Amino acid sequence: MRNYGGAYLNMHIMVVGLNYKTAPVEIRERLTFNPSQISDAMNQLKDKKSILENVIISTCNRTEIYAVVDQLHTGRYYIKDFLSEWFQIEKEEFSPYLFIYEQEYAIEHLFNVACGLNSMVLGETQILGQVRTSFLEAQEQQTTGTVFNQLFKQAVTLAKRAHSETEIGANAVSVSYAAVELAKKIFGSLENKHVLILGAGKMGELAIQNLHANGASKVTVINRTFEKAMDLAGRYDGQAKTLQELQSALTEADILISSTGAKDFVVTKAMMAGVEKMRKGKPLFMVDIAVPRDLDPAIAEMDNVFLYDIDDLEGIVEANLQERKKAAETIQLMIEKEIVEFNQWLNLLGVVPVISALREKALAIQAETMTSIERKLPNLSEREKKVLNKHTKSIINQLLKDPILQAKEMAGRKDADKSLELFMKIFNIEELVSERQHQQAPESKVSLAHSSQASFQS
């Protein structure tokens, strides 16, 4: 296999995790980090072999571990190992639900998550806060380094930009929110607005909850059975009225939510015509969520009355979803550009060829040692050879972990050039590095898709 991602040979970004798309809630709830222990978790993971940097994002919909590792398969192994240890669950139990993305795919995933494109409600903004908090905590615990400090900052900035430059999070994507949004377009704020609820059923209660939460403080409930109206009104500090008082209540209301089980229209145009004059042109927002409808559609012809039924609201939700999808496409393009930019930054980090050269030299020494051992001990069995090979490699990996980590950090500092020079001198790898730098030029032209595929196979 041609080594496309030569530049990343020894520094891989990966994400291992599960979310609402890959795992049912029974699994998700067992693999959710307690927010107060997340620092400990990140610290524990940091001490694992092969893990150079890590950030853990854990919400009710997702548990995701982002890591910079020196080798992909060992990284993968130790992250799973860590999950199994932390949650006391056998690997076999959760492994089928895990997703693993590497390199550009991992970066893309992080950008998608931060922008809310991976969320259940497309374009929601809460997740950005969670990504940010996790990152800041990781930074505080020093489980991140040069690479993630750059990557996560970029992700957060990108997500903020995506939210401000597109309308992805702007509009309501549920019926009750759509109603609130419409009400706000009529009244501005719902503060001190008078809500009249017709029908004390579940829908009626849901409507009050929503409007109440948005500031509407005066509530009147009207229901066929007065006791039910009393009960619901009591819970929201409101007033209960009988059906006979409907017309007078209509004079005072700003918002009417109707959800009775009546077969015929409860509010007719004639009834509204009776109160029209007394309302003095005050706008009335009427929402009919009942099927069959409670409010005579002919009421819509009257001035200063805005009548919406359930289909209208659903139409709005649908339109908003379409808008979000359109915005998501724009954000995808932004993400693609950011990935390219991040990779350019990564390549500029002079450290990549240095680390590869160091590992190449070490592996060469190990290979030489192995041939020498095989020459001196010709009677070794295949199994013995394998064990020896594995352990000598392990020595190298463990010995190199800290220098690699240090080199990576040096690269992020101001005097990077000088420090890296010294580093190369100590390990005597200057020639190897310059060789690698020459190799890198044509490789950087390889398309994104290719290099990620390559990393998947390794």
Next chain:
Amino acid sequence: MSDIYMTRLHEFTVVIYAVCVLLYFIDFQTSNRKANRIAFWLLAFVWALQTIFLFLYMLKTGRFPVLTIFEGLYFYAWVLITLSLVINRFLKVDFIVFFTNVIGFIILAIHTFAPVQYESHVMAQKMISELLLIHITVALLSYGAFSLSFVFSLLYLIQYDLLKRKKWGSRLLRLADLSKLDKMSYVLNVIGVPMLMISLILGLQWAFIKIPDMTWYDSKVIGSFVVLSVYSIYLYMKVGRGLTGKNLALWNVGSFLIVLINFFLFGKLSSFHFWYS
């Protein structure tokens, strides 16, 4: 020589202003933020140029430039641009700048084709008095307030229509809510009415002093009082009777049409408003 430069520069301003209004129109049609941003800076540029012109003109003539229709229109346009910029800065009501500047642009365009008359207006020279200057300035300022109030009511009617027809979309979302639009047109009328009243009182006083044989049934005088009364009726309906909503907005739009008629038409018929002569 410098006059030609000034004229060219003025025409240049008008062209930029046209481009600016066009960009606002594009934004209105397609919700184009970039167009909106560019338009805003162009508008700020136009405003700066206009302000400089106004000062240069004042230096040249040595008085406040409101004595002829040529000057008055220019000042009126300047007031509109200033108000629209101020409101845009403090209120963030989308589209208000666009509609205000459509009016502003029309005024400026009329100004461009109006005859220049600053040099040799014997009557203007003779009639000048502080009273007159304040009369005209305050009247123009009140017209500015009425223009903006009109724009708010217009936006109210547009938003009302969108909500009524259930035309959910970016235009509905960007337009402010009905309650705010209603309130702003009311506030501007509250500012405009007393200013107009002051202006009318001062104008009458000036006429008493300077024109011995003034006729009371002069079209401009009657027109101005009609304007004052329609706006007073608006305020009465709003405050006294507690009315709001669509009909009030329609009333306000109609009132502004009377303002325009009074401004452009009745002056021509007036016997002593030498503005138009």
